[in-house]
Amino acid sequence: MAALTIATGTGNWFSALALGVTLLKCLLIPTYHSTDFEVHRNWLAITHSLPISQWYYEATSEWTLDYPPFFAWFEYILSHVAKYFDQEMLNVHNLNYSSSRTLLFQRFSVIFMDVLFVCCKCIDGKKVGKELTEKPKFILSVLLLWNFGLLIVDHIHFQYNGFLFGLMLLSIARLFQKRHMEGAFLFAVLLHFKHIYLYVAPAYGVYLLRSYCFTANKPDGSIRWKSFSFVRVISLGLVVFLVSALSLGPFLALNQLPQVFSRLFPFKRGLCHAYWAPNFWALYNALDKVLSVIGLKLKFLDPNNIPKASMTSGLVQQFQHTVLPSVTPLATLICTLIAILPSIFCLWFKPQGPRGFLRCLTLCALSSFMFGWHVHEKAILLAILPMSLLSVGKAGDASIFLILTTTGHYSLFPLLFTAPELPIKILLMLLFTIYSISSLKTLFRKEKPLFNWMETFYLLGLGPLEVCCEFVFPFTSWKVKYPFIPLLLTSVYCAVGITYAWFKLYVSVLIDSAIGKTKKQ
C-alpha cells in the first residue's frame, strides 16, 4: 500500500492537474476539427512519400508545406508511426482522407507532444506548506496547463502549438537560470519549427546581446562597453548558425532557398485573414468601412469607385481601402518596428534582468500581433502564454493579463462555429475565466482591486455580445443580408480590449524603467 501511495503521488497536485487535462483532451477527440487537420495529414503524406527535394514544391493539395524544415522533419518522424495506424493517410492523393484511425492517430500525437509541454512546465512541485490553491506555482500551473486557448486551438481546431510553447517556456526558463547558451539554442530550434516566433526574436536578440555579451554593468546600470565579450558573441552566433545550417542546409544544397522562403512568407495574402484578427488593422478596417458608409450616405463618394470585393466578405486577397490610405506589407513592417522600438530601448538601456526580458518579449509578441501583416487570431496565444508567467508576480501585471486573456480567448470563438462545440467552448471559457480571475484576485487581495469599473464593464460586456452573436443574430433577418456582422462585432470589440491591454503594458514597462532609472541615481 505504501508503494501505491508513492506511485499515485498523494498530494502531488501537479501530476493530478497534468493528468486531468490530458484526460480532458482525450475526451475532446471526437469534436470538430478544421482544415488544419487535413493540412497536417497532407504534410505527413508529403514527408513520407516524397524525397526532400520535392517537399517544398509539392502542390497536389492546396495546403502546401509552409513551416520551416524542422517541422517537416517532425512530420516525417510522425509519419513512421502513422503507418502502423492507417497506411492510407500517407498517400498524397488521398485528399481529405479522415478515417477514424487517422483521427485517433493525429489527436493522440497532439496529446502526446503536449507531454513535452507538461515536462517543460515541471518546475519544482515541492511539498506544500499552507493553503495549496493560493500558491503562485499552483495558479501558474493551472493557467498554463489548462489554458483555454491552447485547448481549443490544439485539441479541437487541431494544431501542434503545445510542444512549441513548451520549448519557448523552457528557453525562457533557461534564461532565468542564467543558462543563456541553452536558451539561445532552444530558441533557435524553435524558430526553425515555426517561424511565427520571429515576432519575439528581437527581444531575444537584444537581451542576449545586452545581458550576456556584455558581462558586467556600470554601477548605475548602464552599459560598460569594455566588458564586451567576443567569445560569447561568437559562441552565440555559432549556435544559431549551426542550427540554421542543420535546418536549411539541405535546401541550400538543392538551391531551393527562394522557394522555401516564398512558401514560408506568403505575402500575396491580404492584410487581414478571412476573419479579422482583433488587432489595430481590424479597427482601421472598421473605421474605413464606417467612413465609406457615411461617405456614401452623404454623397461624398462615388459608388462606382468602390471595389467590388469587400473586405468583409471574407475573401483572402489583396484589395484596397476605400477612404483611408491602403496598407502595404512594408507599411505594416515599419509600424511593427516602430511599435517594438521603445521596449527594445528599455531592454537595452535599462535591463532589469530576466523579468525585464520577459516583459519585452510579451510586448514584442503583442506589438507584432497589433501591426503585423496577415496575422492570425491564434497568434494572440504567443502573447498570452508568456504573460501568464508575469501575472503571478505583480498585481498590475495580473490585471493586464486578465484583460488580455479574456478578450484574446473570446476572440478565438469564431474558430469553433459548429453547434456541438458551442457548449464546450462556452463552458471551458467560463471555467478558465472564472478560475483565473478569482485565483488572481485572491492572490493579490491585499492590494487595490484588479479592475476599475470601466474594465469590469467591458469584460462583462462579452457575455451579451456572445448571446447576441450566437443566439440572437442567427434568427434575425440580417443573417442573410449581412452575414459578417457577428465576426465584425467580435473582432472590433476584442480589438479594443487588446489594444487597451497593449497600451497599459507599455505604459507600465516604461514607467518601471523610469523608476529604475531614478532609483539608481
Add this chain to the structure above:
Amino acid sequence: MEKWYLMTVVVLIGLTVRWTVSLNSYSGAGKPPMFGDYEAQRHWQEITFNLPVKQWYFNSSDNNLQYWGLDYPPLTAYHSLLCAYVAKFINPDWIALHTSRGYESQAHKLFMRTTVLIADLLIYIPAVVLYCCCLKEISTKKKIANALCILLYPGLILIDYGHFHLGFALWGVLGISCDCDLLGSLAFCLAINYKQMELYHALPFFCFLLGKCFKKGLKGKGFVLLVKLACIVVASFVLCWLPFFTEREQTLQVLRRLFPVDRGLFEDKVANIWCSFNVFLKIKDILPRHIQLIMSFCSTFLSLLPACIKLILQPSSKGFKFTLVSCALSFFLFSFQVHEKSILLVSLPVCLVLSEIPFMSTWFLLVSTFSMLPLLLKDELLMPSVVTTMAFFIACVTSFSIFEKTSEEELQLKSFSISVRKYLPCFTFLSRIIQYLFLISVITMVLLTLMTVTLDPPQKLPDLFSVLVCFVSCLNFLFFLVYFNIIIMWDSKSGRNQKKIS
C-alpha cells in the same frame, strides 16, 4: 479561495465532461430495426404528443407496445410530452406519428443531448452541490472535492439518458437529512413516479421516517408527522396518476407495464446472483415462473430485513444512508428483471457516503462502472469510459488520499473487529485482507477489460467475457453487501462517541 468560485469551477468541469462524452455515439445508433434506448426516448415523445392520454399504455394500431412501449410511470410520460412540445417547435418531423421511427440526424442528437444536459443542470447538479455543502464535520476544501468526485462518477455520465429520478431521490435524501421530512418525502414520491426502480430505495425511506415517528412518540408529535407524511405521499401519487385513476382497467394496465412479472428472472447478462447461478445451474429453465418469483422475493427481503429493522429502532442520518446502500444492493442482487443500469441506484447512495468511507466507496464505484462494461462496449463508449474512470480515480485519490485511510477505524469496522476479537484474539489483520482484496479486484477488472477489448471469445462460448464480467462483479457486490451490513449492524452510539473523542 472563495468557496463559491471553486464550486462553480467544479460544476463547470462536471458539465464539460458530460457534454464531451455525449458527443460520442448513443445507444442503438444506426442499428435498425429496433435501435436502442435513444430511439425509445424519441418514440415516447412521439406517442405522448400524438395520442390521447388514455392510449399511452395500451396496445393499439397507433401504439405498438412491442416497439418500445411505455414502461415507466406517468411522470416520465409527462416529461416526454414536455420535450415533445419543444421538439415540435424546432422540427415536427422528429415526432411525427409513424414516420419518425428510427429518425437519426445530427440536429436531433443535439436536441436530445441538450434536454438531458438541462435536466441534469436543473435537478441533479444542484442537489449534489447542496448535499456537499450540507455535510457536517468536514472542511470546505473536502466538501468541494466531494462534489467533484460525485460529479465525475463515470456511471452517471456514460449512461445516456437523463437521471431525473436519481436527482429527485437525491433531493429526497437531502430533505430528510436536513429535517425537512415533508419536502424530502414529496421529492422521493416524485422520484418513484418517475421510474419505478426507485422502489429499491423506498424501504429505507419508509423505515427511517417510521423510526423518526416512533422516536417522537406515537401519541403526540410522532403521530402528527406520520399523518402528514401519509397525506403527502397519497396526494403526490394521486396527482401524478390522476388521468389513470378514472378507470380500473387503465390503472391495471399501467401496473402491468411497470411490473412485467411474466418476463422472467433476468434478461441478458447482469451482475446478479441469479445470472451468476445460472452459469452453473440453469435455474431459469428448471424452475417454474412462480417459484422463481417467490425465491427472489424471499431472498431479497431476508437480506435487507436486519438493516431495515435496525433503522426503525435506531433512526439516524448515517444509518439511513448506509441502509439505502445495502437495501438497493440487496434488491439489485436478488430481485427479478434487474437491468445492468440498476446498479446506478446503488451507486448514488454510495456517492453520498463517499466522505465517510472514501476507500470502500471508490472501490465500489469502480466496480459498478466495470460491471456495465458489456453495455458500454455495445454503445461504443470504450474511450470515454476509460477516460472518465481514470479521471474519477485520480480525483478520489487526490481529494481523499484514500490509500492512507485503510485502517480499521477509517473503514468503520472497529466495533466489528473488537467483537470478533472476543472470540478470535488473533483477528488483527482485517485491513490487510481488505487491501489485498482491493488489489486483486482491480487487477482482475483491468485484465478482464483488456481481454474483452482485444481478444475474440471462443466459438463455443460467444458470451464468455460478458459472463465473466458479470460473475466477477457479482462476487465483488456480495462482498460489499456483507461489508455494508456489518457497518450498519455494528454501528452504535458508543462507536460514534469514540470517533468524536478521537
